[in-house]
Amino acid sequence: MPDTATFPGPGASNAAWRAFLHGLPGVDAVGLQERAARLGTRSIKESAKGFAIDTAISMIDLTTLEGADTPGRVRALCAKAAGPEPTDRSVPRAAAVCVYPDLVGTAVEALRGTGVAVASVATAFPSGRAPLEAKLVDTRAAVAAGAAEIDMVIDRGAFLAGDYLAVFEEIAAIREACGDAHLKVILETGELVTYDNIRRACWLAMLAGADFVKTSTGKVAVNATPANTLLLLLAVRDFLAATGRQVGVKAAGGIRTSKDAVKYLVLVNETVGPAWLTPRWFRLGASSLLNDLLMQRHKLRTGSYSGPDYVTVD
Numbered sequence: 295m296p297d298t299a300t301f302p303g304p305g306a307s308n309a310a311w312r313a314f315l316h317g318l319p320g321v322d323a324v325g326l327q328e329r330a331a332r333l334g335t336r337s338i339k340e341s342a343k344g345f346a347i348d349t350a351i352s353m354i355d356l357t358t359l360e361g362a363d364t365p366g367r368v369r370a371l372c373a374k375a376a377g378p379e380p381t382d383r384s385v386p387r388a389a390a391v392c393v394y395p396d397l398v399g400t401a402v403e404a405l406r407g408t409g410v411a412v413a414s415v416a417t418a419f420p421s422g423r424a425p426l427e428a429k430l431v432d433t434r435a436a437v438a439a440g441a442a443e444i445d446m447v448i449d450r451g452a453f454l455a456g457d458y459l460a461v462f463e464e465i466a467a468i469r470e471a472c473g474d475a476h477l478k479v480i481l482e483t484g485e486l487v488t489y490d491n492i493r494r495a496c497w498l499a500m501l502a503g504a505d506f507v508k509t510s511t512g513k514v515a516v517n518a519t520p521a522n523t524l525l526l527l528l529a530v531r532d533f534l535a536a537t538g539r540q541v542g543v544k545a546a547g548g549i550r551t552s553k554d555a556v557k558y559l560v561l562v563n564e565t566v567g568p569a570w571l572t573p574r575w576f577r578l579g580a581s582s583l584l585n586d587l588l589m590q591r592h593k594l595r596t597g598s599y600s601g602p603d604y605v606t607v608d
């Protein structure tokens with residue numbers, strides 16, 4: 295675990311950042327994948343399944359990030375996030391609804407008084423390719439419209455070119471533009487090529503002020519995986535030990551089944567433990583997971599799957 299004495303201080307040069315990030319311990323890729331796979335096969339007791347499903351529902355950032363999104367679609371999603379099963383009030387609400395910045399106002403209106411947060415992607419999502427000034431405008435607009443959480447994506451081009459200082463400064467500037475809103479930093483792990491790079495990007499984001507580190511946009515070939523999520527969990531654990539500051543983790547992209555969601559909860563429980571096992575510190579970013587969780591919940595309670603009319607279309 296890195297010592298705080300080795301952290302680059304304010305005004306550190308790119309060379310200092312490079313020395314710090316490349317001085318982090320290398321990732322044992324085979325060991326990481328084996329550990330993630332082993333934890334993924336761990337079964338949970340039948341009695342704990344209901345709790346796990348409800349916990350997963352409460353951790354969802356219910357997401358729609360399509361060019362064809364409409365206010366009507368966002369309102370329907372908000373209704374679903376606030377009351378996933380209208381005839382059963384025991385179903386927990388989702389943690390947040392995640393939308394593009396121009397739809398934040400619609401979501402804020404629809405979710406008022408429900409306790410569900412509005413999250414918005416910003417900073418030229420999903421590519422991250424725009425001038426910093428445009429990214430700041432994007433972020434401020436989303437916050438001004440009422441977003442309580444901003445999901446920013448890092449500039450992978452700068453990171454892969456070794457321009458760590460630029461990535462650090464950009465995250466720090468967006469963190470400042472967020473004001474009271476929480477900042478989730480999307481590393482886009484599927485484009486960072488190596489596990490060592492994922493660990494470096496994660497430390498860079500945490501040191502720049504990220505409230506959450508998030509695996510993926512959901513828009514590339516490889517999104518959340520148990521291995522890259524495990525790597526983030528180990529980093530936030532080490533960061534807490536080194537600095538006393540807790541950072542959340544969001545696994546996002548490609549998580550569609552209850553089985554997968556429960557695997558992520560087992561990963562959290564077995565690595566960083568109950569301190570992260572709440573929506574405050576762990577999220578599942580997903581556009582089409584909720585229905586499967588609702589169907590499994592119904593099966594657990596009644597012994598049979600519901601008919602096709604039981605859940606609304608995602």
Ligand SMILES: O=C[C@H](O)COP(=O)(O)O
Nearest residue numbers: 512546547548579580581
């Ligand atoms: O942040 C959430 C992701 O964009 C959702 O990805 P997904 O559509 O694969 O569930």
